[in-house]
Each structure stands twice: as structure tokens, then as C-alpha cells.
Amino acid sequence: MKHFQVCHCIVYVLGVLLFIVVLFIPGLQSVSAGDHPQLIKSGDFVGWHYTAVRQPDGQLMATVDYNQLSTAGLEHYAIANKDLTRQLPKTGLLAVSVTFRYPMAIDAFQNWVSSNGMIVQAYTLRATTVAGEKWTIGGKPYGGRLVPMDSLNRQLASIRAYGEAKLDGVVGVDGTINTANVVSLQAEREVFLVDLTTAFVRQELRPLLGKDSDQVQVVRPPVYWFMEKYGLRNTSF
Amino acid sequence: MKLLNFAQAVHRGNRQITGAMLLAVVGLIISVSAAAAWQFSILFTHNSPYNESNNYPYGSTAYYGQLDADTGTSKYLAEGSWIEWNQAAINWILSNRGGSWSSNEFQVAIVFHAFLPNSQTCANVGIDWWASNLPGAWAYQRSNCELREFAGDPTQLSTSGNYYAQIQYADQSGGANGEINIDNYWVDTQWQTVSHRDWMGKFCYGNGRVWQPTNGNCP
Numbered sequence: 037m038k039h040f041q042v043c044h045c046i047v048y049v050l051g052v053l054l055f056i057v058v059l060f061i062p063g064l065q066s067v068s069a070g071d072h073p074q075l076i077k078s079g080d081f082v083g084w085h086y087t088a089v090r091q092p093d094g095q096l097m098a099t100v101d102y103n104q105l106s107t108a109g110l111e112h113y114a115i116a117n118k119d120l121t122r123q124l125p126k127t128g129l130l131a132v133s134v135t136f137r138y139p140m141a142i143d144a145f146q147n148w149v150s151s152n153g154m155i156v157q158a159y160t161l162r163a164t165t166v167a168g169e170k171w172t173i174g175g176k177p178y179g180g181r182l183v184p185m186d187s188l189n190r191q192l193a194s195i196r197a198y199g200e201a202k203l204d205g206v207v208g209v210d211g212t213i214n215t216a217n218v219v220s221l222q223a224e225r226e227v228f229l230v231d232l233t234t235a236f237v238r239q240e241l242r243p244l245l246g247k248d249s250d251q252v253q254v255v256r257p258p259v260y261w262f263m264e265k266y267g268l269r270n271t272s273f
Numbered sequence: 274m275k276l277l278n279f280a281q282a283v284h285r286g287n288r289q290i291t292g293a294m295l296l297a298v299v300g301l302i303i304s305v306s307a308a309a310a311w312q313f314s315i316l317f318t319h320n321s322p323y324n325e326s327n328n329y330p331y332g333s334t335a336y337y338g339q340l341d342a343d344t345g346t347s348k349y350l351a352e353g354s355w356i357e358w359n360q361a362a363i364n365w366i367l368s369n370r371g372g373s374w375s376s377n378e379f380q381v382a383i384v385f386h387a388f389l390p391n392s393q394t395c396a397n398v399g400i401d402w403w404a405s406n407l408p409g410a411w412a413y414q415r416s417n418c419e420l421r422e423f424a425g426d427p428t429q430l431s432t433s434g435n436y437y438a439q440i441q442y443a444d445q446s447g448g449a450n451g452e453i454n455i456d457n458y459w460v461d462t463q464w465q466t467v468s469h470r471d472w473m474g475k476f477c478y479g480n481g482r483v484w485q486p487t488n489g490n491c492p
Contacts, residue, residue, distance in 0.1 A: 072466075073465060093416065101462070163404075170406065171410075172407075172410035174412055176401070178401070190402070191403075191441070261410075261411075
């Protein structure tokens, strides 16, 4: 019996030690690794898909995805977005993500935002080096300025540390607009896509989350990059 | 009766040993899988190893801080610099990126965290701007202190490319000390979970200044 007890103790201690070793393996410790998000809801539609999850820290996130491997994939996504117009409320403010066909100069962008009555949350810019390398810059309004030039110039200075680069302009913008303006926005010649999936996903989640659905952060891969890659900038849907 | 008690004792003893052995085996399996995952991340080892050198521009991370004269806000810019993937890593990325629905569900990302000193607690900061030359670059905030910058189009990754990812934080604590960590992760963009961490570096900040950690710690 003593023999059994000794074996038992040794094996038990070994097991516990192994667990402790695993816990302290470097590189496995991180803020998010090992935590498990909870699925709230996912949806499959023609041309796109979304997955909405609640993170262990409570953050609500949804990722919109589409087939990025082909021209047809992006085309289907664009067409699907146009169809969403009919499935969203006809009044009030709507979250949109607009992709332009070409980079828009800062001045023109400011005028465009003003004329469309858009409340801007964030935007994406493109800069290109003399070697043709593409840089993507993410920015947001600050202190009442739509494009705070000091922040933009700081980013450009960092980029130029690796070679001369020019700012091409704004290629996409996220914000909210009056629902009544969506159709006219879709028809603008500078606009490639008015992405309505953020509003649609939040609407899908409302029965489950109530008002919290408005807090869901909806993210998606970069439409401008793939539009450019597949030569679709002059295509209308 | 004694024989029966002895048999029960042996049976109970065996059950305890079986339980302990099971625990040990489970521990062993977890250890081996964890080690395997760690070895996997070797595929993300870069041609130029990361370190904490501030030998800009040859170092693998770059950073600076400044006190914004207009607003009195401290701004900190961090950068993962001269990032390279070898061909084996690119091949691995391309052959493992598909998920259950998406063709591009798993993506490589440069991830920035601003923490309180020597902790994993978010510092009181806001994320201002970001920039990257990663192909198909896009980014989102995972929390108020964490930004993930993705290579959204890994088909365009090149072994001859040097890639960069930058972030600008705005302090909201009135100049308190903190640290900014830069890592490379393999991210499931649907579930937002991360794996295959490749640590790139960290630096300390406070009151508009930045400095290197001492023995890995920030005061």
C-alpha cells in the first residue's frame, strides 16, 4: 500500500509541475491569447458573411467578410451592399463606410463631407513612395478639425524617413449620414461603394442585444485595396 | 470481509493512481502541444531578428514621444520597423489563412499595446493615427489601448519587402508613465483571437519622453 501511495504522490506532483510549467511558458502569455470569445450571432448572405462575438472583456465586435480572392467576390459584395438599402430604416442616421474610386485631396474631402452632411468617425488615406510603394494611413478628426494636419504630417514624416513619399488623398471614410442621402451618395461618381453592412449587422443584433447593438464595433477588410487590385475603380453596380 | 476491504482499498488506490496519471498525461499533452505551437511560431521568425535596439533606422523598432505644445498632451509614436518574412513564413501564411467561411480569415498583424508599467493593464491612452505599408493594410482597435494592423493581402507579401507599422498614442493620464509593446500575431479575424506571438520589443514612456527598459522593466 505504501508503494501505491508513494507512486501516487510522485505522479501527482509530476502532473502538477507540468501544469505549472505550461502556465509559465514564455510567449503563451498575452492579453488576448487563451481567452475565448462568445459567439453572439453569425450570418451568411449572398456575397458576404458576418460573425459577431462578445470578447472576454465584454467588447462587442463583428467582422464582415467577403471573398477577397477574386474580382467576382468583390463585385458580389458591392451588389449585396446596394441591395441592403431596401432592408434598412428609411429615416434617421445610418452608419456607412464609403470607399472612393480615387484618392480625394484633403480640401476636396472636407468639401465632400460638408456637402453630404456626414458625421465622420475615421478615414483612410493613401500615400505613395517614389518607388511606387503604397502606404495606408488611418486618421480621425480631433479638436473640431476634420483632418488635424499636425497628426497627418507626423505620420508622413515617419513614412518619409524611408524615402520620398507623396500624399495621394483620402480613399475611404466611416461615419453616419442621414438615411435619405444614401441613394444619392451611391450615385456620386467619386464613390465606388457605400458599405451598409455596419448598419445591417447592428440591426440583425438588435433583438439579441437591444441598445447595446449600437456599440458593436463592425470591422471589414479594405475595399479600396481590392478595388484597385482588381481594376474595378470605373465599374458601377 | 478483510479481503473485501483490501480489494476496495487497492481499487481505490488504483483509481487515485489512474487519476493522477491521467492528470500527468493531460499535462504532458498540453505541454507538448504548447511546445509545438511555440515551434510553429518559428515560421514567423524574421530575417532580421527583433530586439529592443533603438539603433534607428537599423533597429527593428522605433519610437519617439513629444509633448504637444498646442494641447499639452503627450504623444507617443511607436513603429515596428524593417519587418521581413522569409519565404517559408509567407508560404505558411498563404496556406493557412483560410477559415471555415472566409478565404482570408487568418491574417498576420502587428499589434500595439499601451500598458501601465510592467503590467498587462491598459494605460489611459487614446489611439490617434496609424500607418503601414503592409499589403492591403487595415486596422482596428481591439481595446482603447490595443491596435492591430493587418497585412490584408498576403499574396502581395514579398521576401524583398521591408514592412513598417506605426501608431500614435495620445496620453490621457496627464503624463503618467507606461510602456508600449509591439508584437506580431497570427489573428483569427472572425473571432479576434490571437496566436503565434512573435515579440518585437517594448519601450517606456512618460511625460512626453520615451526610453528603453532597464532589465526588461519600465519604472
